[in-house]
Amino acid sequence: MIDSGGDGRSTVLLVEPDAVVGEAAARCLSAEGCEVLHAASTAQAVGVLQRHAVQVVFTELSEPPADGLELLRYVKANHPEAVVVFMTGYGSIESAVQAIKQGAFDYLPKPIVEDDLRLTVGRALQQQGLLAENRRLKAAVSDLASSGQIVGSDYRMMKVFELVDAVADSRATVLITGESGTGKSLIARAIHQRSGRRQAPFVEVACGALPEMLLESELFGHVKGAFTDAVASRPGKFAAAHGGTIFLDEISTASPALQMKLLRVLQERTFEPVGSNQTLSVDVRVILASNRDLWGEVEAGRFRRDLYYRVNVVNIELPPLRERIADIALLAEHFLTRFRRENGKLIAGFTDEAVQALQSYHWPGNVRELENCIERAVVLCRSARVGVEDLPAEVSGLVRPVARAPAGGGSGAAGPARPHPDCTLAEAMAEPEKQIIRAVLSAHGGNRTAAAAALGINRTTLYKKMRKHSLLDAAGSRAGS
Ligand SMILES: Nc1ncnc2c1ncn2[C@@H]1O[C@H](COP(=O)(O)OP(=O)(O)O)[C@@H](O)[C@H]1O
Ligand SMILES: [Mg+2]
Numbered sequence: 001m002i003d004s005g006g007d008g009r010s011t012v013l014l015v016e017p018d019a020v021v022g023e024a025a026a027r028c029l030s031a032e033g034c035e036v037l038h039a040a041s042t043a044q045a046v047g048v049l050q051r052h053a054v055q056v057v058f059t060e061l062s063e064p065p066a067d068g069l070e071l072l073r074y075v076k077a078n079h080p081e082a083v084v085v086f087m088t089g090y091g092s093i094e095s096a097v098q099a100i101k102q103g104a105f106d107y108l109p110k111p112i113v114e115d116d117l118r119l120t121v122g123r124a125l126q127q128q129g130l131l132a133e134n135r136r137l138k139a140a141v142s143d144l145a146s147s148g149q150i151v152g153s154d155y156r157m158m159k160v161f162e163l164v165d166a167v168a169d170s171r172a173t174v175l176i177t178g179e180s181g182t183g184k185s186l187i188a189r190a191i192h193q194r195s196g197r198r199q200a201p202f203v204e205v206a207c208g209a210l211p212e213m214l215l216e217s218e219l220f221g222h223v224k225g226a227f228t229d230a231v232a233s234r235p236g237k238f239a240a241a242h243g244g245t246i247f248l249d250e251i252s253t254a255s256p257a258l259q260m261k262l263l264r265v266l267q268e269r270t271f272e273p274v275g276s277n278q279t280l281s282v283d284v285r286v287i288l289a290s291n292r293d294l295w296g297e298v299e300a301g302r303f304r305r306d307l308y309y310r311v312n313v314v315n316i317e318l319p320p321l322r323e324r325i326a327d328i329a330l331l332a333e334h335f336l337t338r339f340r341r342e343n344g345k346l347i348a349g350f351t352d353e354a355v356q357a358l359q360s361y362h363w364p365g366n367v368r369e370l371e372n373c374i375e376r377a378v379v380l381c382r383s384a385r386v387g388v389e390d391l392p393a394e395v396s397g398l399v400r401p402v403a404r405a406p407a408g409g410g411s412g413a414a415g416p417a418r419p420h421p422d423c424t425l426a427e428a429m430a431e432p433e434k435q436i437i438r439a440v441l442s443a444h445g446g447n448r449t450a451a452a453a454a455l456g457i458n459r460t461t462l463y464k465k466m467r468k469h470s471l472l473d474a475a476g477s478r479a480g481s
Contacts, residue, residue: 041065055128060086150186153326153327164194177315178366179320205218221235223276230275325439361394437469
């Protein structure tokens with residue numbers, strides 16, 4: 001059975017002038033769980049596509065009145081998510097190959113063999129699902145990332161962007177978790193800016209920075225004389241955020257008394273200022289952040305379970321930078337653009353060695369640390385490109401000596417990427433393979449058994465590949481840190 005992944009069955013359009021052939025194919029596709037629509041000509045097919053959401057089009061290639069290539073062009077231009085498969089007699093395989101070059105997904109030789117049809121529709125639907133998912137993610141990303149403020153291409157970050165989009169316009173409480181410097185504050189602000197509350201204030205409170213008594217008054221305000229220093233009444237941050245968003249950072253540090261008060265605000269949107277018995281009500285959207293595992297805090301008895309459930313309505317988890325290797329170069333470029341402008345410097349980019357060092361480092365301070373590192377490098381840089389010598393010792397120390405060695409003749413696969421238009425496939429694949437292995441290793445904390453399983457290779461193969469790519473030392477030092 002084929003599942004469209006959505007609410008119902010997958011819809012297939014069959015464009016076949018020959019009714020007998022069409023019916024046989026339709027029976028087979030229906031048995032596979034597809035909804036099948038028919039058209040006897042290209043013109044009819046266009047009409048059907050305008051009225052129905054179709055995932056896969058099977059079309060006769062060149063038997064009039066079906067003109068498969070014309071239909072392919074129409075689908076590409078107007079329904080880019082649909083996948084086109086040609087059906088054609090053995091005599092015109094060459095033109096079918098031609099058609100694939102123009103963007104058809106596959107072709108089925110006629111007479112149609114049912115097993116082939118089943119396999120082909122399965123693969124076409126899978127491809128279609130990937131296309132649709134890709135477009136959805138890209139739309140979400142370009143939306144959020146086009147602000148130029150938030151950079152990310154890692155799959156998990158795309159999921160984050162998608163979630164930001166989905167929850168922004170609700171009042172749902174959002175809990176953002178992630179290590180320090182992963183972008184929690186940035187994401188909180190992005191949610192606010194993309195919500196209907198964007199004209200109203202976004203108020204940020206670093207809960208960990210204030211002693212308990214001050215924090216309570218900071219959040220809820222106080223009346224004159226409520227405590228020694230309360231010489232005048234003062235509205236708190238909740239009142240200041242009325243109509244907008246309040247962002248409570250480092251929420252795990254809240255005291256038991258404060259947790260109780262927060263629970264009430266989240267439940268009823270009401271509170272009393274310190275020293276007052278007047279109940280105030282507010283309309284605020286609450287976003288919270290924690291760099292500690294909040295559930296762990298619940299289990300340790302430090303965080304109220306009922307508050308946890310209130311807080312954890314929507315959880316956005318930001319992966320540490322070392323787990324999104326592909327984002328490191330992007331972010332480095334992003335910060336370089338900013339800091340070279342601020343410093344009035346002409347720096348074209350990074351040397352390969354510098355990028356390699358940046359990608360090998362484990363970034364305990366995450367994006368914030370990378371940001372500082374690039375700012376420092378821009379200030380220090382005396383040449384056209386930021387090199388390893390401009391990076392802090394803990395980062396530059398990770399450059400493999402082999403990268404500096406003069407390029408020998410033979411097995412250059414492990415060397416830095418060289419602009420070499422006609423390198424062998426193995427050479428071209430070496431760098432991507434290395435990146436993938438490094439990323440997966442780091443995602444599994446250096447555990448080779450887990451990484452090998454995730455990569456679908458055995459441990460010995462992984463070990464050999466690590467040795468080939470000089471990843472044994474880097475992995476060892478990372479696991480130890
Ligand atoms: N995806 C990102 N794109 C661009 N800048 C980022 C990204 N993530 C974090 N930053 C920047 O890194 C720094 C740290 O982010 P921040 O949101 O303060 O982290 P956290 O609140 O998790 O400690 C900020 O200057 C922020 O703008
Ligand atoms: Mg923060």
